[in-house]
Amino acid sequence: MTDTNRPPRLLLLDGHSLAYRAFFALPVENFSTATGQNTNAVYGFTSMLVNVLRDEQPTHVAVAFDVSRQTFRTEEYSEYKAKRNKTPGEFSSQLPLIERMLDSFSITYIKHPGYEADDIIATLVTQALADETSGLEVLILTGDRDSIQLVTDRSTVLYPMRGVSDLSRMTPAFVEDKYGVPPHRYPELAAIVGEQSDNLPGVPGVGAGFAAKWINTYDGLDNVIAQADKITGKKGEAFREHLGDVIRNRRLNALVRDLDLGIKVDDLVLTEWDRASALELLDELEFRGELRTRIMDVVAPNEDAPVEAGVELDGATLAPDTVGAWLDAVGAEQIGLSVRGTWGSGTGRVNGLALALADGRAAYVDVETLTPADDAAVAAWLADAARPKVLHDAKGPLLALAAQGWDLAGVVEDTALAAYLVAPDQRSYDLADLSLRYLHRELAQAGDDDQGMLFDEDANVARSAMVQARAALDLSAELAGEVEKAGGRNLLTEVEMPLVGILAGMEKTGIAVDIEHLEGLEAHFGEEVRGEAEAAYAVIGKEINLGSPKQLQVVLFDELGMPKTKRTKTGYTTDADALQGLFKQTEHPFLLHLLRHREVIRLRQTIEGLLKTVQPDGRIHTTFHQTIAATGRLSSTEPNLQNIPVRTEEGRRIRESFVVGSGYDSLLTADYSQIEMRIMAHLSEDELLIEAFRSGRDFHAETASRVFDVAPDEVTPEMRAKIKAMNYGLAYGLSAFGLSQQLGIDPGEASGLMKEYFETFGGIRDYLAGVVDEARRAGFTETIMGRRRYLPDLTSDNRMRREAAERMALNAPIQGSAADLIKVAMLRTDAALREAGLASRMLLQVHDELVFEVADGEREQLDALVRAQMAGAADLTVPLDVSVGTGRSWHEAAH
DNA sequence: AGCCTGACGTA
DNA sequence: CGTACGTCAGGCTA
Structure with missing residues (x-):
């Protein structure tokens, strides 16, 4: 917990030296993103920064960077730092990322042309210490020993010892003990000994011990120089011989303390940071797990900074028999709802419900202690479609409530789905984050006494649930504009939200x-x-x-x-x-x-x-996730039923284990054939491809006959196999090399094949090129139903990243449109099942396939119904072909 | 214990 | 040097 009365403390970091250390301390091959961006220096730097923020609790922070190698020191001595390896590109490319990280933490960073980070730090230290009444303490985190000269009673250097985790705390006593001279004399010692890393040679044969002895004996380097002839022996001789070097070293290692930075220590106060952009950057850098949590825990808003108005929640656990009255008072106002309980594996339970309104009213309903009247009031309110509710991720609550015997209707917004449509690649709009922000504010406002209790006391279960309910409501307002802007309103209200109930049903039913x-x-x-x-x-x-x-x-x-x-x-x-x-x-x-x-x-x-x-x-009972896949697909976990083996005979034996349940007739599977190629035909408007589909004949053979320019009955199995691979690979951005690998042919032949293919299907070639161009221009791709995927890397300077983004841009509209389509098919099928009063039910979705459990006597009807609803899910320029099969097991139902 | 990696299953 | 996922075992680091 933070102490509001903590002393002012200024933390200064040498960004360049720390990042450089991190770069060499952490193996670069273990730190890079899927797109090839190296991140070891960013990781190490951020990790050090966050640890120090956590451990030292500074109130003011700044990071200094070198601008380039050219400084007044190199002008004076061209060999300065010349022995350093040429800065590797893998390092330089990470500096802008560090700056972005600092931006999102709202931490000031400073560069000053012609000077080094050290000089900036020295200037700030000098300013900070000048005002003796401020009581400002200074901490300097740097990997450069030159800064030791800045150590005083009020300023301490934190120096990384090995790797990036051990920091040595250099106080005056520590410096004196380790080097034998007080901190302000350290550069005098360094001038004699030399500094390998700066390519400043010292006096040969003279180590720190002798140098310290001379400095102490003669009272400073100036006097050592003045009385140089008094030093006897070989070392004295060497000293006199290299006097020029020593004097030069001393001039170069003196830090400049009076730069005009145009910035004052007061400007460096830590302010609230930009959580969304930080999360976005963490996603981009693929920093997950421990560091991510550490960052989230540490870089909390600072109380001194202007804080947004905290959530003012006026609420408590409702007393017995008052629930109905409270809900009546709310009427038809929109209400944020958070459900406390458990769900999954086909069961669930509710412990409590938290409700929050925009005006601050809130309430918690403890389910354990409900009176029958309360129970009835809650049940009626939950089931009333005219009482609007906002939830974050409604599927779980839906399942828990259902287990309790409660229906949920009137969900006007699911903020998890809204956030997904706005930012499908990110987890930035995380309700937990928003709630946490609120809780931090509550903590900042609460007295010190009850801070530690807020999370685990009973009353605080209610409190944090209400905060969460309120956060959902606020998040909904925050996202509303974003959803409109992204053109996602229709998808949200007509597809994603209605799908929630269907998925909940499938999970609850299981297979x-x-x-x-x-x-x-x-x-x-x-x-x-x-x-x-x-x-x-x-x-x-x-x-x-x-x-x-x-x-x-x-x-x-x-x-x-x-x-x-x-x-x-x-x-x-x-x-x-x-x-x-x-x-x-x-x-x-x-x-x-x-x-x-x-x-x-x-x-x-x-x-x-x-x-x-x-x-x-x-x-x-699997769990379907609706906000994971960046393209709009569902995913399935615990267990994943979307990757049950099917390719091999033995694998298919596993599918024999998924069977019809008792009381039902059989399983039915229905899948779209070549859905992605059909979407490609539709989107590209390629006449030949459309014709191939409309003919209704073997698609791969048909396209092969076009590419090889032979009659359909002259297409050999080899020709068909090649074109089939090509057909499938197209939507992934397949390269000639990849195709040759897959087919086991030489790259030249693969390349020729692709050329031939694109000449035959010119519409496809133009479409694919156009998709990427348009996405680069707009910043995103779009599916048939307007689902977007943002791909900022399309304009990256990094070829690997850019080309990876281009392949994503090729694939996203196609995979995403297929996802749109089957979601619509699920909605239509579900509606039609109910309309027809059938007892058959949907069990699984496997991207282009739906699995149903057929009730007795409904086989034919279901077959026709599913075909019709799936085929009619969209009106494309090509027909949507659906194949259906039934059987006792998933295997037998395949076709 | 927690995280990363390689390998591999599906569409 | 082919998109999108999830899971597992091994093995490293904390």
Whole structure:
């Protein structure tokens, strides 16, 4: 907890020297984003900064940077710092990122042409210490020893000892103890000894010990120089010989203390930081986990800064039998709702409900102590569509409430979905963040006594729930304009929000599992895992962990001397492709056992994972996430039912375990065929492609016949396979190299194939190029329904980043439009099921496929209904082809 | 314990 | 040097 009366403390950082240290301390290969931006220096610098902010609680902060290598020192002595390695580009590219990080923390950074960061720091220290009445303490965090001269009773240097975590606290006593001279004499000592890192040679053969002795004996370097002939021995001789160097060193290592920075210490007060832009940058840099949390915990708003009006919540836990009256008083006003409880795996419970209004009124309903009258009032209010409610992520609450026997209607805004449409790549509009901001303000306003209690006391469960309810309401207002601007209103109210109830239903229903069948498979594959492992050990004559790429590399490349495969960050890949390649070259039997071992252990793992998630009702209840995938797709977790094996025969046996539940007739699967290519045909308006789809014939064969200019019945399987790969790869931004890899043909042939393809389908070529151009211009891509994805990297100077963004720009409208389409299909199907009064139900969505459980006697009707609703989900220039199958299991229902 | 990496399953 | 996801085991660092 922060102390409002804490003493003023100025923290100064040498941005350049710290970042430079971090750059060499942290292995660059372990710190880079998916797009190739190195981040080790940003990471290390930020980590040091945040730790010091946390541990030292400064009130004022500034970061100084060097502008360039050219300073008055290099003018005076051209060799100054010349021995330093040429600054690597991997380092320089990170400096702007550090500046952006500081911007978002609202921390001032300062550069001054012709001078070094050290001089800026020295100037600020001098200013800060000049006013003796202010009581300002100074901390200097730097990796440059020149700053030791700035140490006084009121200013301390924090010097990183090794890596970026250990800081040595250099007080006057510490300096004197370590170097034998007081801080202000340190540069005199350094002048004699020299400074390797600045390429300032000192007196050969003279170390810190002798230098300190001379300085102390003669009272300062000036006197040592004046009485230089009194020093005897070889060292004295050397000193006299290198006197020029010493004098030059002393002149160069003196820090400039009177720069005109145009900034005062008072200007450096820490103010509230820009949370949204910080989060955005953390996302961009892919800083997750520990550092991210540390940043969020530490860089809190400062109480001295002007604070936005805190949330004024006038509310408490409602007394028995007063719930109805409270709700009546609210009437039809919009209300923020936060549900406390648990949900998932097909069940849930509610502990409490928090309600908040824009005018500050709030209430908490403790579900444990509800009277029957309260219960009825809550139930009626929740179910009343005319009482508008705002929630953040309504699906969980919906499930918890349903478990309690309560219906939820009148949800006018789900802020999690609104935020997703505004910023699908980010997690910036996080309700937890907004609530936390509010709680921090509450803490700042509350007395010191109850600060620590706010989070765990019972009353505070209610309090924080109400704050959260209010935060949802405020977030909704904050996002409203953004949603309009992003053109997402229609998607939000017509697609994403209505989908929530359907997903909740699917999760609650789950899918039945044949446990015995799964257990049989587990035993079967388990047997083979052991067999293959033994066979593999026998071949190489020892037992290793076959699941360890590290140990495998030793065996394959060192002991068996196989040719090196493609590089990974940590060595050479042992993935299935590479192992197959190695087998072709070496025919070593170990590889076959290893590959097979991988395959069966994976199958066994999948089965074990599934078995663990089967609930007491004999069904698996996945969780669908609606705000994860940047393109608009759903994702599925715990377990992921969108990646159940299907490609191999053995994999499909796992699909046999997903079966129709008791009381139902069968499973039905319905999927779109070539949905992405159809969308591409629609968006590109390529006549030939549209014609290919309208013909209703084998699409890949049809396109192959066009590309190779042969009659449809002369298309060979090879031709078809090549064009099929091309068709699928197009929407991903496939390169000639990638295509050649996949088809196992030479890059030249692949390149020729692509050229031929694009000449045949000119509309596709123009469309793909146009999509990227337009996205670069607008800053985002758009799907058929107007779902956006922002891609700022399209204008990046970094080729890797830019090209990665270009591939995303190619793919997002296509994958995203397909996502739009199947979401609409789900809504239409759900509505039609209800309209028709059918008991059949939707269970799963797998991107282009829906799985249903068919009620007795509804098979034909459901088949027709689903076909119609899926095919009619959009009106494209090409037909939407839907294939349907039914069977006892998911496998049998496939077609 | 928590995080990262490689490997691999799906559309 | 192909987009979008989630999960697992191994192994490193705290």
